[in-house]
Amino acid sequence: MLKKEYALDGFKRVPFIDPVRAVHGVLIDAAAPAVPACDQRTVPGVMSQRACAYYGARWFLAPLKQAIHLVHGPVSCAYYGETVRKKKYTVFSTDLSEKEVIFGGEAKLLQNLLEIGERFPDTKAILIYVTCAPGFTGDNVERACRNAEQATGIRCVPVNCPGFLGYHQATGHEIGAQVLLDHFIGRDDKAEAGSYDINILGEYDVMGDYKVIKALLGRMGINVVSALTADATVDNLARAHRVRLNVIHCRRTGGPMAEKMRQKYGIPHVKVSFFGVAQTSTALRQIGARLNLQEAAERVIAEEEAMVAADLERYRWELSGKRVGLFFGGSRIGSMQNCYRELGIEVLAAGSQFGGKDDYRDAWSTMKPGAALVDDTNEEEVLRFIRQYRPDVIAGGMREKWIAHKFGIPFTVFPQESGPYAGYFGFRNLARDILVALKAPVWQIVRGESETDAGSTS
Ligand code: SF4
Structure with missing residues (x-):
C-alpha cells in the first residue's frame, strides 16, 4: 500500500529528471512507497509537453456527432x-480579432450561431468552446447561446474551457465530461434499459480499438448504448442513463463521469482494460459477472x-528480456505496462503528462523495484533517460519519437497508428509493432552513428 503522497527527502531520486523537479519522480522502492508529485503546475522554465484545457476539451468532445463544434476565439485555436x-x-x-478583443465578441458569436442555424438547420446541438481570448474579455457566452436558441431552436451549449484553466489538458477532459452530464446525458425520459445494455466511458476508438471491444462484447450478447466519446451522438447520450453498467476504460477521462452517473442515476461502474490478453480476459470476466453472463464470457475468452496463443508465444520468445521506456499521456501508464510485461519486456521507466494520483498508484503497483515513475516528463529528461538507460525500445507520442530516432532507439507510437491494439488480435498488433521496430535493419546503422553523437554531446 502507498502510504506517502509524494517523494520526500530521503527517497531515491530519479537520475534523469531535472533536480528542480525532483519531487515529480520516484524510483520504485517497496520500502519507501511514494508516487510522483502530480496535478501541479509545470515548474517555471521547464518546457512541458502538456496541452491546454481547451485542447483537453477537444480531446474529449471532438468525436461527438449530430453537433456542430464552434471554437469561440482566434482562428489559430480552431486550427x-x-x-x-x-x-x-x-x-x-x-x-x-483585435476589434473583438477590445470591444467584445458576443455580437460576433451570436451572428455565427444564427448563421449555423440557417446553414445547418438539422443539427441537434452546437458546442461553443470558449478559448483564452473571450475568457479574458468576459464575453457573455451564455446570453448569446440563449438568444441563438430562441431564434434557431437548436440547443447551444457553452464549453467553458479557456486554455489557462488548470495545469494541463485533464482540466478540459473534466469540463467536457461535465458538459455531457449537464446538457446531453439523460434527456430521453422514455428510454428503457435492455438487460445487457452498457456504456463504455473513456474509449476513443483509436485505429478501431472501440470496434474490436464492441465486437467482443457483442459476442457475449452485450449492447453498448454509448461509447464516450468514440461513438457518442446527441441521440445515444440522451439514452445513456438507462444502462445496467458503466464500463470505464480510461480512468482519467471516464472515472469521474462514471462516479457522477452512479450518484445521479444509480448506475454501477467497473474499471477494466482491454489491452493485453490477461487484462482483456479479466475485463470480459468482470463485465460478464456484473451482467450474469459468465458462461458467455468464458466461451469468448477460450475462443x-x-x-492468438501461437503467435503470441513466438512474439514472447523474440521480445522477452528487452527493456522499454514508456511515455504516455495519462491513465494508461499502468495498464499498458502490464501489456509489456506480458510480452516479457522490462519497463525501465514510465512517464505521464497529466496522470493523477490514482493513475500513479496503479502504475506503481505494477512496476519492478528500481524502475522510474515520472510526472510531466519533458524532452530534455527523455534525452537523459536514453543516454543513461539505453533502452531497447521506447513507446510514446510523436514528441518523443524524434529524440529516440536521433539516438538510434526503435520507437512505437502510442496512441498507435497501425491498427487496433485493444483485444486479443490488437495485442498481437502491439507485439508485432514492437518487433518490427526492433528488427528494422536501419536501427543498427543509425545507432552506430548516434553512439558517437551521444558521446560528444553528453
Ligand atoms: S492556450 Fe488559449 S490561445 Fe492557446 S490554443 Fe489553448 S485556448 Fe487557444
Whole structure:
C-alpha cells in the first residue's frame, strides 16, 4: 500500500529528471512507497509537453456527432483543435480579432450561431468552446447561446474551457465530461434499459480499438448504448442513463463521469482494460459477472485466447528480456505496462503528462523495484533517460519519437497508428509493432552513428 503522497527527502531520486523537479519522480522502492508529485503546475522554465484545457476539451468532445463544434476565439485555436488523436474533425471558428478583443465578441458569436442555424438547420446541438481570448474579455457566452436558441431552436451549449484553466489538458477532459452530464446525458425520459445494455466511458476508438471491444462484447450478447466519446451522438447520450453498467476504460477521462452517473442515476461502474490478453480476459470476466453472463464470457475468452496463443508465444520468445521506456499521456501508464510485461519486456521507466494520483498508484503497483515513475516528463529528461538507460525500445507520442530516432532507439507510437491494439488480435498488433521496430535493419546503422553523437554531446 502507498502510504506517502509524494517523494520526500530521503527517497531515491530519479537520475534523469531535472533536480528542480525532483519531487515529480520516484524510483520504485517497496520500502519507501511514494508516487510522483502530480496535478501541479509545470515548474517555471521547464518546457512541458502538456496541452491546454481547451485542447483537453477537444480531446474529449471532438468525436461527438449530430453537433456542430464552434471554437469561440482566434482562428489559430480552431486550427490547433481541428486534429485530435491524429484525426481531423470539422470545426468552425468565430475568428476573433483585435476589434473583438477590445470591444467584445458576443455580437460576433451570436451572428455565427444564427448563421449555423440557417446553414445547418438539422443539427441537434452546437458546442461553443470558449478559448483564452473571450475568457479574458468576459464575453457573455451564455446570453448569446440563449438568444441563438430562441431564434434557431437548436440547443447551444457553452464549453467553458479557456486554455489557462488548470495545469494541463485533464482540466478540459473534466469540463467536457461535465458538459455531457449537464446538457446531453439523460434527456430521453422514455428510454428503457435492455438487460445487457452498457456504456463504455473513456474509449476513443483509436485505429478501431472501440470496434474490436464492441465486437467482443457483442459476442457475449452485450449492447453498448454509448461509447464516450468514440461513438457518442446527441441521440445515444440522451439514452445513456438507462444502462445496467458503466464500463470505464480510461480512468482519467471516464472515472469521474462514471462516479457522477452512479450518484445521479444509480448506475454501477467497473474499471477494466482491454489491452493485453490477461487484462482483456479479466475485463470480459468482470463485465460478464456484473451482467450474469459468465458462461458467455468464458466461451469468448477460450475462443479468442486459442486463436492468438501461437503467435503470441513466438512474439514472447523474440521480445522477452528487452527493456522499454514508456511515455504516455495519462491513465494508461499502468495498464499498458502490464501489456509489456506480458510480452516479457522490462519497463525501465514510465512517464505521464497529466496522470493523477490514482493513475500513479496503479502504475506503481505494477512496476519492478528500481524502475522510474515520472510526472510531466519533458524532452530534455527523455534525452537523459536514453543516454543513461539505453533502452531497447521506447513507446510514446510523436514528441518523443524524434529524440529516440536521433539516438538510434526503435520507437512505437502510442496512441498507435497501425491498427487496433485493444483485444486479443490488437495485442498481437502491439507485439508485432514492437518487433518490427526492433528488427528494422536501419536501427543498427543509425545507432552506430548516434553512439558517437551521444558521446560528444553528453
Ligand atoms: S492556450 Fe488559449 S490561445 Fe492557446 S490554443 Fe489553448 S485556448 Fe487557444
